[in-house]
Amino acid sequence: MQKRKKGNAGFIAGCVITGMMLTLTVIGFFYTPYDPEAMSAADKLAGISPRHIMGCDNFGRDIFSRVLKGAQTTLIVAGGTVLIGTVFGVLIGAFTGYFGGIVDEALMRVMDALFAFPSLLLALVFVSLFNSGTYQVILALGIAFIPSFSRIVRSEYLRCRNLDYVKSARLAGASHLRIMFVHILPNIYTVLLSSIMIGFNNAVLAEAGLTYLGIGVQPPDASLGEMLSNAQTYLFSAPWYAFGPGITMVLLILGFSLMADGLKH
Amino acid sequence: MSSILNVKDLNCFYKKENSGSGGRKRVQILHDISFSMEEGEILGLVGESGSGKSTLAKAILNMVPDKSGTILCGDTHPQMVFQDPYGSLNPAKTIGWILEEPLKNRSRMPKEERREKAAEMLSRVGLDEKFLDRRPGELSGGQRQRICIAAALMLRPKLLIADEPVSALDVTIQAQVLKLLFSLKQEFGLSILFISHDLRVVYQLCERVMIMQDGRIVEAGESEKIYFEPQHPYTKRLLQAAGILENEKSWIEKS
Amino acid sequence: MLLQVKNLNIEFHDHILPESVVSGVSFDMDEGELLGLVGESGSGKSMTALAVAGLLSRHDMKKTGEILFEGKELLTCPREELRAIQGNEIGMIFQEPMTSLNPVKKIGWQVGESLRIHTKLSKEEIKARVLAMLKKVELKEPELVYEQYPHELSGGMRQRVMIASAMICRPKLLIADEPTTALDVTIQAQILSLLKRLSEKEGMAVLFISHDLSLVRMLCGRVIVMQQGRMVEQGETEQIFSHPSEDYTKLLLSSVPVCERGKGLRFA
Numbered sequence: 001m002q003k004r005k006k007g008n009a010g011f012i013a014g015c016v017i018t019g020m021m022l023t024l025t026v027i028g029f030f031y032t033p034y035d036p037e038a039m040s041a042a043d044k045l046a047g048i049s050p051r052h053i054m055g056c057d058n059f060g061r062d063i064f065s066r067v068l069k070g071a072q073t074t075l076i077v078a079g080g081t082v083l084i085g086t087v088f089g090v091l092i093g094a095f096t097g098y099f100g101g102i103v104d105e106a107l108m109r110v111m112d113a114l115f116a117f118p119s120l121l122l123a124l125v126f127v128s129l130f131n132s133g134t135y136q137v138i139l140a141l142g143i144a145f146i147p148s149f150s151r152i153v154r155s156e157y158l159r160c161r162n163l164d165y166v167k168s169a170r171l172a173g174a175s176h177l178r179i180m181f182v183h184i185l186p187n188i189y190t191v192l193l194s195s196i197m198i199g200f201n202n203a204v205l206a207e208a209g210l211t212y213l214g215i216g217v218q219p220p221d222a223s224l225g226e227m228l229s230n231a232q233t234y235l236f237s238a239p240w241y242a243f244g245p246g247i248t249m250v251l252l253i254l255g256f257s258l259m260a261d262g263l264k265h
Numbered sequence: 266m267s268s269i270l271n272v273k274d275l276n277c278f279y280k281k282e283n284s285g286s287g288g289r290k291r292v293q294i295l296h297d298i299s300f301s302m303e304e305g306e307i308l309g310l311v312g313e314s315g316s317g318k319s320t321l322a323k324a325i326l327n328m329v330p331d332k333s334g335t336i337l338c339g340d341t342h343p344q345m346v347f348q349d350p351y352g353s354l355n356p357a358k359t360i361g362w363i364l365e366e367p368l369k370n371r372s373r374m375p376k377e378e379r380r381e382k383a384a385e386m387l388s389r390v391g392l393d394e395k396f397l398d399r400r401p402g403e404l405s406g407g408q409r410q411r412i413c414i415a416a417a418l419m420l421r422p423k424l425l426i427a428d429e430p431v432s433a434l435d436v437t438i439q440a441q442v443l444k445l446l447f448s449l450k451q452e453f454g455l456s457i458l459f460i461s462h463d464l465r466v467v468y469q470l471c472e473r474v475m476i477m478q479d480g481r482i483v484e485a486g487e488s489e490k491i492y493f494e495p496q497h498p499y500t501k502r503l504l505q506a507a508g509i510l511e512n513e514k515s516w517i518e519k520s
Numbered sequence: 521m522l523l524q525v526k527n528l529n530i531e532f533h534d535h536i537l538p539e540s541v542v543s544g545v546s547f548d549m550d551e552g553e554l555l556g557l558v559g560e561s562g563s564g565k566s567m568t569a570l571a572v573a574g575l576l577s578r579h580d581m582k583k584t585g586e587i588l589f590e591g592k593e594l595l596t597c598p599r600e601e602l603r604a605i606q607g608n609e610i611g612m613i614f615q616e617p618m619t620s621l622n623p624v625k626k627i628g629w630q631v632g633e634s635l636r637i638h639t640k641l642s643k644e645e646i647k648a649r650v651l652a653m654l655k656k657v658e659l660k661e662p663e664l665v666y667e668q669y670p671h672e673l674s675g676g677m678r679q680r681v682m683i684a685s686a687m688i689c690r691p692k693l694l695i696a697d698e699p700t701t702a703l704d705v706t707i708q709a710q711i712l713s714l715l716k717r718l719s720e721k722e723g724m725a726v727l728f729i730s731h732d733l734s735l736v737r738m739l740c741g742r743v744i745v746m747q748q749g750r751m752v753e754q755g756e757t758e759q760i761f762s763h764p765s766e767d768y769t770k771l772l773l774s775s776v777p778v779c780e781r782g783k784g785l786r787f788a
Contacts, residue, residue, distance in 0.1 A: 163353075164349060165355040167328070168413070171344055171345055172366050172370055172416070172419075173342065175370075186358070187355065187356060313705065435560035435731065436560065436731065436772060436775040440775040444787050464779070465734070465778075466777055469784060469785065469786045470785070471784075471785075472784075472785065489782070493781050502706055505709070506708065506709035507709075507779075
């Protein structure tokens with residue numbers, strides 16, 4: 001594993017970019033140059049300057065401070081979404097793939113049904129049922145992500161369950177649960193990790209999409225999607241408004257894409 | 266000597282998807298198999314692909330759901346060594362972990378003791394202690410097969426089923442692994458059911474041999490008798506094909 | 521002299537450090553000769569065969585030395601000339617008869633393929649030659665097999681089809697790379713005796729590559745023993761089997777199970 005990563009320039013670049021973004025986000029918890037919610041009429045749509053390195057928005061709030069906070073929200077939403085998708089995806093995929101039979105058939109048809117809805121639509125339905133807000137968005141997107149994860153995990157378990165080392169493990173007295181999660185799971189880490197990275201990107205985009213539609217993260221909470229959707233109005237009069245959150249989102253996605261790609265090799 | 270394994274009137278079936286009608290057909294794989302194995306014996310089981318020899322192994326290990334007849338085994342947990350040394354070791358685990366795994370499942374041995382036992386078993390199969398921290402990917406085919414044997418012996422089984430254990434190995438390595446199997450049999454008083462398609466390998470290792478064709482045992486007995494005074498036409502055909510029954514060069518010129 | 525290999529070296533170049541897989545291999549083959557090439561995995565026997573067949577990539581492999589086929593140098597000859605020799609004068613069969621046949625094409629089409637490439641025969645002539653060839657490899661119902669797909673045939677039948685398609689252009693040399701390793705013993709015997717008969721009837725030389733010494737002993741008059749890319753020993757089969765001079769050959773021979781009365785239970 002360690003050896004394979006070496007010499008993989010794309011993977012290293014991905015790690016560096018992601019590392020940088022994560023560091024910035026963590027810094028945002030403790031320090032922002034300005035209060036991200038403090039408005040100031042004087043600085044309304046102020047341009048890029050040494051005082052405001054990404055400029056100010058239509059309420060005169062410092063964009064850099066808001067990007068730091070917004071990246072946090074976005075990462076939390078994406079992380080939570082992927083966590084829900086992975087945990088349930090692995091559980092469902094492992095059981096259906098390993099045991100097969102009628103349970104597999106039934107669960108996979110449910111997954112197909114879920115899969116048939118675009119994740120955004122599913123989230124829309126969910127949010128309209130239970131109010132909008134950060135946690136609702138996480139839950140909605142998380143559920144929408146379960147089918148794709150469980151499919152990937154299931155096909156890996158299908159491949160592994162007939163291998164001789166699984167039979168040996170049976171003979172050595174390992175229980176089905178132990179075989180599923182101690183013997184087989186480590187063998188699908190690479191596949192799982194790269195789909196987590198891709199899932200992460202999709203979650204970032206889905207969050208932005210939901211917020212853009214006005215049903216995601218609610219003001220005054222900042223998120224990259226929410227900022228981008230506001231910036232759209234001022235795209236010509238104040239292009240720097242979109243520049244800050246836009247470049248942050250591009251870097252976030254690029255970092256994870258490069259890492260996911262590097263993991264495959 | 267008492268018997269370690271007694272199989273009587275064993276019939277095995279499995280369900281085959283019928284490609285045409287979409288229904289399922291129950292196909293009989295094994296027909297009225299009866300034999301017994303003495304303690305400390307290496308019994309050879311010879312057959313070509315599709316003869317049902319691997320199904321018989323699975324049946325003894327209780328891995329075939331649809332069967333009738335009786336299997337009396339003197340060992341509660343018989344173990345098995347598989348043909349493909351690349352598929353039978355978990356690539357994600359260290360050798361130490363693989364060797365300790367059976368003890369984790371079936372005993373409450375403390376960690377240090379397990380590690381000690383694993384190291385001890387490694388030296389018994391002729392490998393150095395430093396292999397404990399390596400992974401299967403770093404090992405050659407012969408070394409892997411030694412590890413498989415070691416892992417199978419960790420629980421000190423009385424019966425070991427070896428399904429084509431040397432078929433995937435080079436000849437020189439093959440000889441080493443066979444030698445190891447024999448010495449382990451002496452040391453642990455193991456009984457080994459040795460499954461192979463290779464008549465020559467079986468002749469080196471087994472006192473008694475059974476010949477299988479299409480799910481039936483067509484002939485069984487002392488190796489010397491079976492190999493040089495075969496009664497059944499199929500046995501004769503096998504022996505001729507392998508160049509054992511007649512002068513090694515003659516069959517190819519004749520046929 | 522049909523084939524002369526002189527001081528053949530093959531190096532892999534797709535790694536940072538060049539890796540030598542075959543070094544200093546030299547041998548000759550006469551017309552109609554059955555020559556065995558024996559070695560364990562990693563001995564370079566298959567690489568040598570692929571080089572002779574002209575099937576090694578020119579990009580990531582560096583080959584030095586000479587391979588003369590009927591006096592023509594194969595390593596340096598232009599691609600077009602090499603293509604004319606491949607399949608036409610040198611045929612090759614592989615270990616796995618399932619993967620070396622195209623699963624979606626009918627047997628008749630596949631066997632006739634090299635005739636379509638190398639000759640200008642009409643459709644009817646090609647079909648007649650294919651059917652004759654299928655008969656020659658002793659397939660019971662050539663007309664039926666002609667219309668079948670690979671998955672409808674057994675392993676032994678597939679290997680017969682492979683031999684037929686390798687021999688359809690009447691090659692002077694057939695390279696057989698472990699042709700019976702994937703087959704059951706009884707089928708193995710049939711395929712080997714078929715190869716021997718065909719070689720005698722057609723005057724075709726066979727370069728027989730195998731890890732199985734007893735097979736080589738039964739089939740070949742002369743044998744080359746290889747180990748880790750080098751030639752260890754070559755000579756008359758009986759000579760080498762009864763009086764091996766190199767240590768490795770001795771080890772190899774002693775590893776082969778002996779099957780003579782009263783010599784069982786070798787390890788007891």
